[in-house]
Amino acid sequence: MRLPILKLSLGISVLLAASLPARADDNADLARDTPVPSNQQIPLVDFFRSPSIEDPQLNLAGTKIAALVADGDKHLLMVYDLATQKKELVSGGPGDKDIYFYSWLNDKRLVFEISALKLYGLGLMAAEVGDLGNAYPVLQYYGSSLVAIPPGDRLHPLVWNRSDSYHGANKDLGVAVVNTENLGGKAINLSAADADNSEMMDARDNTAKHISSNFPVPSPGIGTGYIADKDGKLLYGFTSDNGHPMMFRLDGDRWVDSPVDAELTTIYGTASEAGTVFATSPRTGAPRPLQILDTITGKFGNPVESEKAYDFDGWLYRDPATHEVIGAFTEREGPHVIWFNDTYLALQKLLNAAFPGQYVQILNSDEKQSLFLVLTYSDRQPPQYSWVDLNTKHVNLFKKAFPWIDPSRMQRENIIKYKTRDGLTFDAYLTLPAGVSKLHPAPLVVIPHGGPWLRDNWGFDREAQFLASRGYAVLKPNYRSNPGYNWQYPEEDEWDFLKMHYDVTDATKTAIATGYVDPQRIAIMGGSFGAYLSLMGVVNDPDLYKCAVCISGVFDWEQLIDDKKRDMEHSANDPEFNRLVLKLGNPKDFPKKFDATAPVRHVDKIKVPVYVSHGGYDPVADIGQSTRLISELDKYHVPYEKLIKNEESHGMQHLDNEVELYTQIEAFLAKYMQPTAPALPPAGAP
Numbered sequence: 001m002r003l004p005i006l007k008l009s010l011g012i013s014v015l016l017a018a019s020l021p022a023r024a025d026d027n028a029d030l031a032r033d034t035p036v037p038s039n040q041q042i043p044l045v046d047f048f049r050s051p052s053i054e055d056p057q058l059n060l061a062g063t064k065i066a067a068l069v070a071d072g073d074k075h076l077l078m079v080y081d082l083a084t085q086k087k088e089l090v091s092g093g094p095g096d097k098d099i100y101f102y103s104w105l106n107d108k109r110l111v112f113e114i115s116a117l118k119l120y121g122l123g124l125m126a127a128e129v130g131d132l133g134n135a136y137p138v139l140q141y142y143g144s145s146l147v148a149i150p151p152g153d154r155l156h157p158l159v160w161n162r163s164d165s166y167h168g169a170n171k172d173l174g175v176a177v178v179n180t181e182n183l184g185g186k187a188i189n190l191s192a193a194d195a196d197n198s199e200m201m202d203a204r205d206n207t208a209k210h211i212s213s214n215f216p217v218p219s220p221g222i223g224t225g226y227i228a229d230k231d232g233k234l235l236y237g238f239t240s241d242n243g244h245p246m247m248f249r250l251d252g253d254r255w256v257d258s259p260v261d262a263e264l265t266t267i268y269g270t271a272s273e274a275g276t277v278f279a280t281s282p283r284t285g286a287p288r289p290l291q292i293l294d295t296i297t298g299k300f301g302n303p304v305e306s307e308k309a310y311d312f313d314g315w316l317y318r319d320p321a322t323h324e325v326i327g328a329f330t331e332r333e334g335p336h337v338i339w340f341n342d343t344y345l346a347l348q349k350l351l352n353a354a355f356p357g358q359y360v361q362i363l364n365s366d367e368k369q370s371l372f373l374v375l376t377y378s379d380r381q382p383p384q385y386s387w388v389d390l391n392t393k394h395v396n397l398f399k400k401a402f403p404w405i406d407p408s409r410m411q412r413e414n415i416i417k418y419k420t421r422d423g424l425t426f427d428a429y430l431t432l433p434a435g436v437s438k439l440h441p442a443p444l445v446v447i448p449h450g451g452p453w454l455r456d457n458w459g460f461d462r463e464a465q466f467l468a469s470r471g472y473a474v475l476k477p478n479y480r481s482n483p484g485y486n487w488q489y490p491e492e493d494e495w496d497f498l499k500m501h502y503d504v505t506d507a508t509k510t511a512i513a514t515g516y517v518d519p520q521r522i523a524i525m526g527g528s529f530g531a532y533l534s535l536m537g538v539v540n541d542p543d544l545y546k547c548a549v550c551i552s553g554v555f556d557w558e559q560l561i562d563d564k565k566r567d568m569e570h571s572a573n574d575p576e577f578n579r580l581v582l583k584l585g586n587p588k589d590f591p592k593k594f595d596a597t598a599p600v601r602h603v604d605k606i607k608v609p610v611y612v613s614h615g616g617y618d619p620v621a622d623i624g625q626s627t628r629l630i631s632e633l634d635k636y637h638v639p640y641e642k643l644i645k646n647e648e649s650h651g652m653q654h655l656d657n658e659v660e661l662y663t664q665i666e667a668f669l670a671k672y673m674q675p676t677a678p679a680l681p682p683a684g685a686p
Contacts, residue, residue, distance in 0.1 A: 030072050035406035042409065044666065047466035048658050050075065051401035056385050058373050060320065061107045062366025064129060065373065065387070065398065068099060073655040077102050077112050079129050082387075090132040093187060096654075097122065103146055105154045105180060111138065111146065117617065118653030121145075123207075124159060125187070126180045137185045138178055138210045140203040141165035147175055150232025151323060155180050156212060158234055160226050166204045172223030175234055177212040184209065218248040218255040222575045227277070229270040230323035236270075236277070236295070238262060240575035243582030249275075249295055259298030264491065267293075269316045272324055278304070280312050287311055287487050290328060290338075304328075305338045313455070313483040320367050327362075331484055333415050333427050334458035335359050347372075351388065354395055357381075359459070373398075379413035379431075382460045402462075411468045415458055418477070418510035420503050424488045428477035428507045429456055431464040433676060436516055442473040443521035443673045444511060446537070446545075448504045450528030453494065455482035470666060471675035473517045477507035495583040497557075497597045501536040508544065521673050525549035525665070527651050528620065535599040535610070535629070542607045547672040549611040549665055552651050554621045555600035555629050558587035563622045600625070603632040609639040611668045613661055615648030641668055 030049060036042060050070035057066050062082075069078045069089070075098035080087045092099045092114040100121075102112035108129045114122045124144045127135035143162035150156065157180070161173035185206035188199050217223065221239030228234050237248045237255055245262040248255040260267075264282035271278055271292050279293040281300050288311040289303035305312070305328070314330035319341070326341040339345040344362070351360040351374060358376040363385075365372040370390045377383040382402035388395050414430045436442040445467050449456050456476045464474040478485065480503050481494040493499055504524075512519045524537040524545050531553025538548040554560050557580070564577040587594045595601060610633060614626035623644070633640040643664055645657050652658040669675065 033403045035404055035409075038406065038409065042405075042466075042469050044466065044662055045655075045659050046402075046404050047462045047469075048662060049402075049404070049655065051383070052403060053078075053385065053399040053401055055102075056363065056373055056398065057102075057104060058364055058366055058371065058387075059104045059107045060367040062368065062371040063107065066102060066104060066110060067385075067399070068102065075099055077110070077127075077132075079110070079132065088129065088132045090127055090135050094189060101146070103149065103157075105149060105157065109155065109180065111157065111180060113144065113146075117649050119619070119649045124178070135187075136183050137187050137203070137206060138180055139207050140185075140188060142173070142207060147226050147234065148228035148232040152231065158226075158228055158232060160223070162223065166200065172217055172239075173214075174217035174223065175215045175226050175237075177214075179210050179212045182210050215250070216253065216255060218246075221246055224575060227267065227270060230272075230318065230325075236267070240579065243575070243578035243580075247295075258295050260293065260295055261298075265293070268312075268314075268328075269325065276301075278316060278325065278328075283487055283491065285487065290330075304340070307332075310484040311487050317362070320365055320369065329361065331455065331457050333417075335361070337361065347390075354388075377460050378407075379458060379460060380410035381407045405465075409469070410460070410465050413458060413461060413464065416510065416514070418507045420480075420506050422499075424480070424485070424503075426478045426480075426482070426485055426503065426507070428475055428510070429458060429461070429464070430476075430511055430514070430516075431461065431468050431474040432516055433468045433471050433473060436473065436676065438515040440676070441516055441518040442471065442676045444473045444475060444508075444517040444523070445669065445673075446475045446477070446504065446508050446511075446522065446524045448477060448479065448500075448524070448526045448530045448533040450526065450530045452479070452481045452497075452500060452529045453483070455484060466662070467669075470670075472669070472673070473511070475507060475511045475517075477504055479503035479507070497532070497536075501533055501540060504533050504537065505541055505544070521546055523547045523549065523669055523673055525551075526553075527551035528553065531555075532599070536597075538608055538610065539599040539602045539605050542605055545608055547609045547611070547668065548606075549613075549668065550626070550629070551613045551661070552615060552618055552621055553625060553629075555625050556594075556598040557584055558594045558598065559600075559625065559628070560621065561587060563624070600629050600632055603629070603638060604636045606633075606636070606638050609641070609668070609672055611641050611643075611665060613643040613652070614645075615650060615652070616644065616646030617648060618650045620650045 052070055054068040065080045067078050069076050076089045076091050077099045078087050078089045096117055098115050099112050100115045102110055104110055111124055111126045113124055116122055121143050123140040123142055124138040125135045126138050145160045147158040147160050156177050158175050159178045160175050164173055188203040215234055218237040218239050221241030224240050225238045227236040235250055239246045247258040247260045247262040249258045266280045268278040275294060275296045277293050277295055278290055280288040287307040287309055289305055289307045290312040291303050292301040310332045312330050314328055316325045317327035319326045327339045327344055330336050355376045358378045358381055361375045363373040363375055372388040374386050374388055375383055382405050384400040385398045386395055387398055411431050416428050416430050417425055418428055419425055433442050455478050467474045479500050511517050522545050524534045526534045531550035534548045534550050535555055538545050561580050568574045612626050612630055614623045616623050630642055643661055648657055652661045
């Protein structure tokens with residue numbers, strides 16, 4: 001089975017007319033697409049550069065592959081012709097704009113979403129293959145997300161418009177049928193210095209011309225999502241009403257309440273029979289499998305697949321011709337695929353044999369299901385994309401996401417299980433640097449993830465590999481509230497932040513017990529909720545850690561609630577504010593709980609240095625959380641370092657800032673942790 005490599009040139013053949021000019025900083029590191037020599041340290045930037053390619057998708061005819069590609073710090077949309085090996089590209093436009101989502105409508109037309117500041121959606125564009133430079137606006141300055149593409153009418157997709165920037169309205173506009181056959185209008189940059197009110201009116205009017213019809217908006221509450229069936233028919237809507245999630249079913253031209261408990265049930269998509277969906281049930285004290293749920297009666301059917309130790313947590317795979325669900329991907333201790341179709345089950349076995357030692361995931365295929373796009377990776381092998389031609393029996397490497405990373409220099413990510421102090425079992429991922437042993441244990445960096453209602457997964461982890469290359473062991477623990485483990489504990493634990501802190505401490509002590517990490521050299525580091533857990537760690541376990549790194553964190557939940565309350569200018573039913581109050585309670589009613597879970601109020605207990613970073617334009621955690629922390633560190637004479645970027649949002653979204661952040665973190669950790677020097681092979685070694 002041969003694996004010919006198709007090399008794509010770095011040149012740009014077609015750009016949107018108003019695209020960004022060439023970068024002034026022509027960084028040689030970003031132009032290099034091969035690993036540095038094995039006797040050199042891997043540059044920090046190689047771990048944090050944007051992948052060269054993301055989210056490749058075949059068109060239905062199997063003649064072209066579209067994908068998001070990186071050009072420095074910009075994200076473009078590429079279309080590659082399999083027959084001619086030629087490509088086209090289109091950018092998100094002038095300034096700090098990127099393309100961050102796209103989808104094929106038919107074999108030639110695509111729609112894509114544009115973001116600003118690496119975070120905010122500016123609307124929906126469309127373009128034709130062969131003429132990408134003349135991309136045209138569909139919906140401008142709406143918070144728009146694609147809901148479904150009806151197979152029988154692909155040029156009129158369903159789009160959810162979450163907000164309307166023209167009126168400053170923070171409300172759900174519901175789902176609209178959008179006419180992408182209307183090619184009129186031009187992209188208008190309302191942030192330009194010379195933009196005026198007439199241009200805003202032109203953009204608004206052009207947007208209105210592209211909306212064929214609107215569905216009613218479910219009420220009460222603020223919209224949080226919509227689901228269509230396999231034929232692209234809108235069926236379900238979800239809202240948050242005073243913090244309570246609600247589910248509605250579309251009956252004709254009106255929304256009706258569903259008996260499904262949206263608080264305790266997770267919906268993954270529609271099933272074959274009318275009124276049914278794939279879902280997981282409320283807690284039963286046992287792992288929750290994927291099941292069929294009748295949304296009219298609220299009753300669950302038999303499990304689709306049994307689960308022995310984990311709740312189902314993943315997504316569905318649909319047949320490209322029939323649009324029926326034929327498989328599902330889920331995360332257990334590692335990634336896992338479930339096929340309900342014998343043909344795909346056999347294909348998966350063939351692919352596993354073709355890529356030994358790697359996880360193989362079918363991404364999509366042509367409508368005839370003879371040409372497939374697959375993703376392969378491991379803990380040491382970064383993602384790479386191939387197409388598989390069943391007619392010729394050939395596997396062809398399309399593109400590596402990180403061609404500048406040498407897998408042979410990466411380290412294994414070990415899956416360890418740890419027990420919490422109240423008897424629960426969670427997974428944690430431990431990456432050890434080269435040369436570590438029980439005689440020569442490594443310093444450890446504990447990295448609790450953000451969320452907290454997310455989870456870490458097994459696979460190639462750039463942050464962990466960077467730290468391992470610098471001589472650190474890295475522990476990434478899953479903890480209470482993470483998907484897949486919820487069956488083990490009651491629902492209220494999902495908001496018990498103190499117990500989550502205890503879980504991370506228990507995971508750290510489990511790593512210490514392996515003997516491969518030095519108990520005298522442990523740091524804790526995280527972003528967002530992970531930053532909160534990091535500060536909680538050095539407040540409540542002051543003798544366990546040597547230092548802490550806190551990036552874009554929340555350190556006082558009462559302060560966050562107060563900030564959200566002040567921000568409610570347009571709606572008294574803000575979903576985030578109401579959810580926080582519903583689940584955490586009113587701070588005035590529970591002063592002791594809010595005090596115990598606010599580490600910024602207990603900085604006097606901190607005995608170790610702290611690194612603090614935040615962006616000035618952070619919509620998740622106001623920068624005041626970190627500036628207050630810095631003031632408290634000053635007050636109690638706790639050593640600290642800081643990096644504040646007023647132009648950044650949540651975390652460091654721009655490469656230059658991210659490189660600066662991790663350069664400072666590397667120096668900060670080295671100062672207080674004395675990392676184990678990683679061994680490099682001699683010059684000339686393979």
